[in-house]
Amino acid sequence: MSLFENLLANLEGFSLAKYSTWFFYGPDHVLLDCGEGVSTTLTNRIYAIERILLSHGHGDHVAGIPGFLYSRASSMGDTAKPLAIYYPRGDSNIDRLRKYIAQILPNPPYPLSWIGTGPGERIELPVPNRHVRTFPTVHLQRGASLGYAVVESRSRLKKEFAALSQKEIVAVVREKGRDYLTETYEKNLLVYSGDSMPLPPALAEEAEVLLHEATFLDPGERDLEIHSTVVEALRVAIEARVSSLVLFHLSTRYGKKDVKDAIQSAVAAAGTKLPVYYTFPRGLPTSFQRVQ
Ligand SMILES: [Zn+2]
Ligand SMILES: [Zn+2]
Known part of the structure; x- marks a missing residue:
């Protein structure tokens, strides 16, 4: 199984524009957005979540929070486990939601922290060498609205030493130490756009999985410049040279066949072999449907 397939196998979620969007990535204990239905779908697996990363305060991305916090305070699981909610600093909807939560759930049994966050910040994860970049x-x-990238710190041989033989490398390591030969870099694993116009490809460079919103099939149906189309999201994925693409946040104005046909023709027109998935739940909420 390739790395992107492994990441996808551990990712589940639900997304329909204006209804609900959330994605749960189990190994890093993170939930990306918290639309309605998180706790009813995940049931006691909500206890695995240690961090919720909110992209913005629209209802379809935050309406699941009250139910989630209630369930985590009272159902079968470790109700003392801390929970941190990261959100774009100054988001007025989230500030209001936070005040409401303080009234309805004033003393949760778990430590609950709300952390206002800006772009370019770093959020630590429980897994070694992994963190989130906003x-x-x-x-x-x-x-402000935010996207999130789960990244892994890796090390590699510096380019200037690429031509050295194994014997020469051993000699340099002996003389100067391993750090002299290697450099660390950040590998994008999962990049999540939240709701957005197309991301600059540099933000998703060589990501294993790019989760990019694709609300519209036809750019003519977009009144405001605040959402992406399928073609735009695919272009970001190709320019960023990602390993796989998951399209989400599709509008319910489209039927399932329209969505599938539009994605297939965008993929064919681009002449790409990129694995493309989309979430368009009319059946199981956790199914990602692969196009090619
Ligand atoms: Zn939305
Ligand atoms: Zn939105």
Whole structure:
């Protein structure tokens, strides 16, 4: 199984524009957005979640929070396990939601922290060498929205030493130490756009999985410049040289066949072999449907 297939096998979620969007990545204990239905779908697996990363305060991305927090306070699981909710600093909807939660759930049994976050910040993860990098997205007319990249710190041989033989490498390591030969870099594993116009490809460079919103099939149906189309999201994925693409946040104005046909023709027109998936749940909420 390739790395992107492994990541996808551990990722589940639900997404329909204006209804609900959330994705759960189990190995890093993170939930990306918290639309309605998270706790009813995951049931006691909500206890695995240690961090919720909110892209913005629209209802379809945050309406699951009250139910989630209630369930985590009272159902079968470790109700004392801490929970941190990261959100774009200054988001007025989330500030209001936070006040409401403080009234309805004033003393949760678990430590609950709300952490206002800006672009270019780093969020630590429980897995060694992994963290989350935040980046700005283009969605709200007033206020900031965020995307999130789960990245892994890796080390590699510096380019200038690529031509050395194994014997020469051993000699240099003996003389100067391993750090002299290697450099660390950040490998994008999962990049999540939240709701946004197309991401700059540099933000998703060589990601294993790019989760990019694709609300529209036809750019003519977009009134405001706040969402992406299927063709635009695919272009980002190709330019960023990602290993796989998951399209989400499709509008319910389209039927399932329209969505599948539009994605297939965009893929054919681009002449790419990129594995493309989409979430368009009319059946099981956790199914990603592969196009090719
Ligand atoms: Zn949305
Ligand atoms: Zn939105």
